[in-house]
Every structure is written in C-alpha cells, then in structure tokens.
Amino acid sequence: MSDGTAHKQSFITKYIFSTDHKMIGIQFLWFGTFWLLWGGLQAMLIRWQLAYSGQPVPIIGKLLFGASDGIITPDIYNQIFTMHGTIMIFWAVTPLLSGAFANFVIPLQIGARDMAFPVLNMFSFWTFFLSGVILLASHFLPAGPAAAGWTSYPPLSTPVGGIAGHGQALWALSLTLMGIAVIMGAINYVTTVIRMRAPGMGYFQMPLTVWGIWLAAILNAVFVPIIAAGLIFLLLENVFGTQFFIAGSKATVEGGDPLLYQHVFWIFGHPEVYILILPIWGIVSDLLSVFSRKPAFGYRVTATCMCIITCLSAIVWGHHMYTTGMSPLLGKAFMFLTLLISIPSSVFFLNWLGTLWKGSLQLRAPMLFALSVVFVFGIGGLTGLYLATVTSDIYLHDSMFVVGHFHYTLAASVLMGSYAALYFWFPKMFGKMLNPLLGKIHFWGTFIPLNIVFYNMMVTGYAGQHRRLYDPYIYEFLQNLKPLNTQISWWAWLLGAAQVVLVVNLIWSLMKGKKAERNPWNAATIEWTVDYPIPHGNFAQMPTVYTGPHEYSNPAIQGRDWISQTEKLTAAS
Amino acid sequence: MMIALASWSMLFATALFGYTVLRVQATHWYSFGAGDRPFIQATANTLILLLSSVFYKMAVRAVGGSRPEDVNRYLWGTLACGAVFGAMQFWLWQTLAGEGIRLATSISASSIFAMTGLHAVHVLGAMAAVFWLALRTRRRIITTEEKTPLVLVGWFWHFLTIIWCVFYTVIFVIH
Numbered sequence: 001m002s003d004g005t006a007h008k009q010s011f012i013t014k015y016i017f018s019t020d021h022k023m024i025g026i027q028f029l030w031f032g033t034f035w036l037l038w039g040g041l042q043a044m045l046i047r048w049q050l051a052y053s054g055q056p057v058p059i060i061g062k063l064l065f066g067a068s069d070g071i072i073t074p075d076i077y078n079q080i081f082t083m084h085g086t087i088m089i090f091w092a093v094t095p096l097l098s099g100a101f102a103n104f105v106i107p108l109q110i111g112a113r114d115m116a117f118p119v120l121n122m123f124s125f126w127t128f129f130l131s132g133v134i135l136l137a138s139h140f141l142p143a144g145p146a147a148a149g150w151t152s153y154p155p156l157s158t159p160v161g162g163i164a165g166h167g168q169a170l171w172a173l174s175l176t177l178m179g180i181a182v183i184m185g186a187i188n189y190v191t192t193v194i195r196m197r198a199p200g201m202g203y204f205q206m207p208l209t210v211w212g213i214w215l216a217a218i219l220n221a222v223f224v225p226i227i228a229a230g231l232i233f234l235l236l237e238n239v240f241g242t243q244f245f246i247a248g249s250k251a252t253v254e255g256g257d258p259l260l261y262q263h264v265f266w267i268f269g270h271p272e273v274y275i276l277i278l279p280i281w282g283i284v285s286d287l288l289s290v291f292s293r294k295p296a297f298g299y300r301v302t303a304t305c306m307c308i309i310t311c312l313s314a315i316v317w318g319h320h321m322y323t324t325g326m327s328p329l330l331g332k333a334f335m336f337l338t339l340l341i342s343i344p345s346s347v348f349f350l351n352w353l354g355t356l357w358k359g360s361l362q363l364r365a366p367m368l369f370a371l372s373v374v375f376v377f378g379i380g381g382l383t384g385l386y387l388a389t390v391t392s393d394i395y396l397h398d399s400m401f402v403v404g405h406f407h408y409t410l411a412a413s414v415l416m417g418s419y420a421a422l423y424f425w426f427p428k429m430f431g432k433m434l435n436p437l438l439g440k441i442h443f444w445g446t447f448i449p450l451n452i453v454f455y456n457m458m459v460t461g462y463a464g465q466h467r468r469l470y471d472p473y474i475y476e477f478l479q480n481l482k483p484l485n486t487q488i489s490w491w492a493w494l495l496g497a498a499q500v501v502l503v504v505n506l507i508w509s510l511m512k513g514k515k516a517e518r519n520p521w522n523a524a525t526i527e528w529t530v531d532y533p534i535p536h537g538n539f540a541q542m543p544t545v546y547t548g549p550h551e552y553s554n555p556a557i558q559g560r561d562w563i564s565q566t567e568k569l570t571a572a573s
Numbered sequence: 574m575m576i577a578l579a580s581w582s583m584l585f586a587t588a589l590f591g592y593t594v595l596r597v598q599a600t601h602w603y604s605f606g607a608g609d610r611p612f613i614q615a616t617a618n619t620l621i622l623l624l625s626s627v628f629y630k631m632a633v634r635a636v637g638g639s640r641p642e643d644v645n646r647y648l649w650g651t652l653a654c655g656a657v658f659g660a661m662q663f664w665l666w667q668t669l670a671g672e673g674i675r676l677a678t679s680i681s682a683s684s685i686f687a688m689t690g691l692h693a694v695h696v697l698g699a700m701a702a703v704f705w706l707a708l709r710t711r712r713r714i715i716t717t718e719e720k721t722p723l724v725l726v727g728w729f730w731h732f733l734t735i736i737w738c739v740f741y742t743v744i745f746v747i748h
C-alpha cells in the first residue's frame with residue numbers, strides 16, 4: 001500500500017470496507033446526499049403546513065401520514081421540523097463537509113498518501129452509517145421520531161416533558177454515535193495535517209480549504225465530546241428516568257437544572273456553526289482565487305482570521321441564551337465577545353472582495369456558487385448582529401427571523417459552498433465533468449428562490465411569527481402574514497424542484513458526462529497533478545512543494561497563467 | 574493520541590462541570606464518612622487502579638531491558654487489576670443499591686452512578702486494548718521500535734486512572 005502503486009482489491013475492500021480516503025470520501029458524499037434530500041423533503045412539508053394549514057398534503061400525503069388522511073397533525077409537525085433540523089445539520093452537511101470533502105481533499109492537497117489512520121477512517125464512516133440507520137429507524141416508531149426541536153431542550157425532550165414514545169432516546173443515541181464518528185474523523189484530519197504534509201509545505205503553503213477543514217476538525221475534536229456528555233445524560237433521562245435536567249413541579253426529586261443542558265448544548269452548539277462554515281470559508285477563498293486567476297488577497301491574514309474566529313467561537317455561546325434570565329453583566333460580556341467576531345470576519349470578507357478586485361473572472365459553475373456564498377454569507381453575517389445584540393435579540397428571539405438568519409448562514413452559505421465544492425472536485429472524484437448548462441440552471445434555480453425564501457422568513461419573524469408555531473393563523477395579528485407565507489412556500493418548492501436538476505446532472509454526468517482532463521480548471525493545488533483514477537496511495541512519486549497555493553497570473557511565468565505548487569517558479573519561467 | 578485524549582478530557586470535564594453545577598445547587602447531597610462501606614470500597618478501588626498503572630509503567634519499562642518477557646507478565650497484572658476494579662465497582666453499586674441509592678433515586682444518586690458508570694465503560698474499553706496487547710506479547714518479544722501501541726494504550730490507561738482519582742475525590746471524599 002505504501003509503495004504507491006495500485007494493487008488488487010476485492011469488491012468489498014474496495015467499495016464497502018475501504019480504507020482509501022478517496023473511497024471513504026465518496027461514501028460520505030452519497031450518504032450525505034441521501035440525507036440532504038430526505039431533510040429537504042421535510043422542509044417542503046413544513047412549508048405546506050405554513051401555507052395550507054390543516055389541509056391534506058397532495059400526492060404523497062396519504063403515503064406518509066395515512067393515519068390522519070394525509071393531514072400534518074401538530075404532533076407530526078413537531079416531528080418534521082425536529083428531524084429537518086437534526087438531519088440537515090448532523091447527517092447532511094456534516095458528512096458532506098467533515099466527511100466527503102475533508103476526506104477526499106486533505107491528503108491530495110497536502111501531498112499525502114492517505115490519512116494518518118486509514119482504519120480509523122473506515123470505522124468513522126461505518127459508525128456514522130450506523131447512527132444514520134438508527135435515526136432512520138426512529139421515523140418508524142409507533143409514536144414517531146423525536147419532536148422536541150433540533151436543540152431538544154429539556155423538559156420537552158425528557159419523559160416528564162410529555163412527548164410520548166422512544167423517539168427522543170433514539171435521537172440521543174444516534175447523535176452520540178454520530179459524535180463518536182465525527183471525533184474519529186477529526187482526530188484523523190488534525191493528525192494528518194500536522195504530520196503528513198509534503199516536503200516544502202509549511203502551514204502557510206497550505207490551501208485555505210485545508211486550513212478551514214483543519215480548524216473545523218480541531219473544533220470537532222474539542223467540542224463534540226461536550227455535547228456527547230450532554231447526550232449521554234439525556235439518554236439516561238429517557239431510558240432510566242434520571243432527572244438531571246428537570247426542575248420545578250414536574251420533578252419528583254429535587255436539584256435538577258434544565259439550563260445545564262442548554263449551556264452544554266450551546267458550548268458545543270456555537271462552535272458547531274463554525275465547524276460547518278469554516279470549511280466553506282476555506283473552499284470559497286480558494287475557488288475565488290482560481291476563478292479570478294489571481295492569488296488570494298491577504299492569504300496569511302485570511303488564515304489568521306480563521307484561527308482567531310476559531311478561538312473566539314469557544315466563548316460566545318451565551319448569545320443563544322439571552323432570554324434565560326442571565327445576569328445583564330454576563331449578557332453584555334457575551335454580546336461584546338460575539339460582536340468581536342465580526343472584526344476578523346469582516347477582514348477576511350474584505351479579502352474575498354480583494355481577491356475578486358480586477359481579477360479575470362471566469363463564471364463557471366463552481367465560481368457562480370462560490371460568488372453566491374460571498375453574497376449570502378454577507379447577509380447571514382450582517383443579520384447575525386441583530387441577534388448578537390441583547391436588546392434586539394430579546395424581541396427577535398425564537399422568531400422566524402432567527403430561522404431566516406441561520407438559514408442564510410448555514411443553509412444558504414454552507415449549501416452553496418458545498419455545491420461549489422461538488423462542481424469543483426467532481427472531475428477529480430469521478431473523472432467526468434458535471435454538465436455546465438445544467439449546473440447553471442441548478443445555480444439560478446437555487447440562488448433566486450433561496451434568497452426570496454430566507455429573506456421573507458426574516459420578514460415574517462420581524463412581524464412577530466414564532467418559529468415553531470403549528471398554525472400561526474390562530475393568532476389574529478399573524479393572519480395577514482398568510483399570503484406572504486404562502487408565497488414563501490411556493491418559492492421553497494421551486495427551490496426543492498431545482499435540486500432535481502442537480503440529481504439529474506449527477507446521474508447523467510456519471511454515465512454520459514464529458515471525460516475530465518487532468519486539470520480542467522488550471523488550478524495550482526496538488527490534487528490536480530494526478531490523473532483519474534487516482535490509485536490507492538495517490539502519488540507515484542511523492543510531490544515536493546515549491547510555491548504557495550495560489551500562483552496565478554505571476555508575471556514571471558510565460559505562456560500560461562498558473563503553475564502548480566509542485567513546480568519551481570524558476571523552472572516554469 | 575494526544576488529540577484523542579484531549580477529546581476524552583472534554584467529555585469527562587463536561588460531566589464534572591455538570592456534577593459541580595448540580596451539586597452546588599442541590600439542597601441535599603450524599604456524602605460518605607470515613608467508616609462508610611461505599612467510601613471504603615471506593616478507596617480500595619483507587620488503590621487498585623493506581624497499582625494497575627504502576628504495573629503498566631513497569632511493562633513499558635521492561636521493553637528492551639534485560640528481562641523482556643516481563644512485559645507480558647506486567648500486562649496481565651494490569652489486566653487483573655482492571656478486572657478486580659470492575660468487579661469492585663459492581664459491588665460498590667450493589668452496596669449503594671442496598672442502601673436505597675439507585676440510579677433514578679435522586680439527582681445526587683444519578684450523578685454518582687452516571688459518573689462512575691461513564692468511567693467504568695471506558696475502563697472496559699481500555700481493558701480490551703490491554704488484552705489485545707497481552708495476547709500480542711505472549712509468544713514474541715517486542716523491540717523498542719515496536720512499542721508505540723504499548724505506549725499509546727498506556728497513555729489512555731493512565732488517563733483513566735487520573736480521571737478516577739478526580740471522580741473519587743469529588744464524589745467520595747469531599748463533604
């Protein structure tokens with residue numbers, strides 16, 4: 001294996017229990033895509049209820065909710081939005097970023113033969129898979145899956161909270177397993193980046209993609225165990241009837257504390273946001289450089305800003321809990337720290353604009369998605385300021401404004417960034433190009449509805465709509481929001497339909513797509529120096545790194561506008 | 574392995590954090606006097622786990638020394654201590670249950686069981702790893718170059734001993 005040559009493998013060791021980081025990455029890709037579609041379908045159902053409250057869901061309604069004649073009942077509604085959030089964050093986006101792209105890209109971009117611990121890597125995927133099976137199984141429980149929201153605050157998420165069934169227990173169990181899988185992956189990524197960089201590749205020669213994924217992995221390794229502890233305690237509540245998180249009249253024994261869970265959840269939960277977005281920042285920084293044919297502006301500053309944000313993200317969790325009656329002094333401290341994050345964020349955001357400034361922009365599919373991240377992340381970031389500020393947050397807390405905001409940062413930015421990455425690395429993963437025309441249709445079909453949907457969600461929230469109301473229109477002051485909500489729903493379904501274009505593109509391109517050249521984007525990073533199919537072991541001859549990751553349009557080079565990281569600047573000129 | 578230990582530290586630290594918050598807020602908490610049976614059992618267990626760590630240390634020392642076959646012997650010693658620890662832990666839980674302190678009796682009881690249980694599960698995992706090493710070193714003598722797995726599992730073993738000492742202190746010693 002370490003000689004770098006291809007060797008014979010059986011079907012099982014090659015495609016199922018593979019230890020090859022590329023195959024594991026592809027496994028994560030299909031796994032995450034499955035859950036993305038599943039969670040997406042649930043979003044469509046949520047929008048049905050908010051537009052046509054109490055009416056049977058057409059076509060699929062009878063199939064999904066036979067017992068209620070296709071109507072989404074309040075219980076089912078709670079289950080759907082709980083599962084939508086849980087799935088999208090932990091089973092769709094996490095496997096795509098910290099699974100698929102992390103696995104596929106890290107060793108290739110740093111010039112390593114594989115991950116530091118290939119067997120651990122395999123276990124990581126299959127533990128993740130098992131957790132997915134458990135979560136999927138919880139959908140078929142007689143009382144349905146968990147229904148206490150993706151945050152699963154006690155007491156709602158405990159037996160004394162009143163939600164019947166074992167869905168919550170399976171939720172906690174599957175999430176714990178998922179956490180273990182993520183930690184295994186993170187240990188691998190962190191170690192690989194520290195120990196296995198090719199000769200000549202210092203930290204400041206690493207592509208920003210690797211920076212982003214690496215920092216996210218560090219956050220994973222440190223903060224996922226915290227939520228794991230919380231989940232284990234929650235599991236004990238559900239299975240053995242302990243009452244760590246129960247207080248007040250519901251408690252049969254004294255001394256529990258529901259706020260304890262909230263703290264534990266958000267000490268992890270805020271870094272989780274950065275776990276999801278850091279890889280995207282890295283990927284976008286690199287792609288903007290490739291498709292502007294310019295070096296990334298302020299490369300070192302961008303990397304440093306990402307490090308600063310990684311550290312700051314650990315001490316701001318209180319901004320999710322302003323309304324829990326925390327002391328004003330503590331509230332101000334969390335507000336100050338949170339607003340502090342906007343400084344490094346603004347700096348690298350300006351660096352993105354600096355990269356684009358006077359570049360020769362190539363609006364190919366990955367670039368369109370990367371550019372859209374700049375736009376939607378800008379909006380997501382700015383609307384975050386309202387929620388970071390105590391005074392405005394107290395009004396906006398738990399409203400649709402929050403939903404719109406975090407969909408801009410997580411759904412919009414992370415999803416568009418993942419698509420950028422998919423269109424960019426698909427040629428290296430499968431040796432075929434994704435169809436560019438379908439790519440552009442998919443882009444506009446996603447970008448336009450997405451903005452209309454999430455922007456107007458913030459509008460409804462500002463108008464007072466609570467985020468988890470089953471039927472908002474029982475309140476008189478929300479009745480005039482019905483036309484707007486119906487419009488949001490139609491745009492949301494259009495957004496969902498646009499994803500069919502992606503699925504068609506994936507299938508069509510895999511079967512009949514144009515064969516990809518070795519370096520279709522003329523990119524400088526190392527993964528583009530090897531031919532598809534990349535053998536187990538990646539490199540016939542181990543690469544040596546001579547230049548930074550963004551050597552584009554260097555005037556010292558004649559005849560082309562890029563050189564690979566493995567080429568000497570003098571030799572190429 | 575350093576990173577893995579950092580992860581595990583966060584797991585146990587969170588449990589400890591939760592324990593502290595709950596204990597500080599509670600109006601009533603179980604504490605044990607020097608003559609109480611749970612205290613004596615837990616103290617004995619602490620000594621056993623410390624002994625197991627000493628055995629492990631000697632196993633690592635023996636690699637490449639004059640009596641390399643001792644590596645295996647000390648590993649079995651560690652394992653035996655681990656097994657006794659597990660059995661004692663089970664006995665301790667029985668004792669507590671006999672006094673009417675069960676998992677769901679009260680917050681304080683739940684905390685004791687959850688913390689010691691979380692630790693015990695990890696000890697079982699570590700014992701599996703030591704068992705694997707003991708089998709590997711049974712017939713053949715390992716050289717200094719081959720001792721990496723031995724050293725890494727050792728870190729985890731000592732880590733669990735330290736965690737136990739902390740848990741022992743906060744649960745059984747502090748009044």
Ligand SMILES: [Cu+2]
Binds near residue numbers: 316319320
């Ligand atoms: Cu936050």
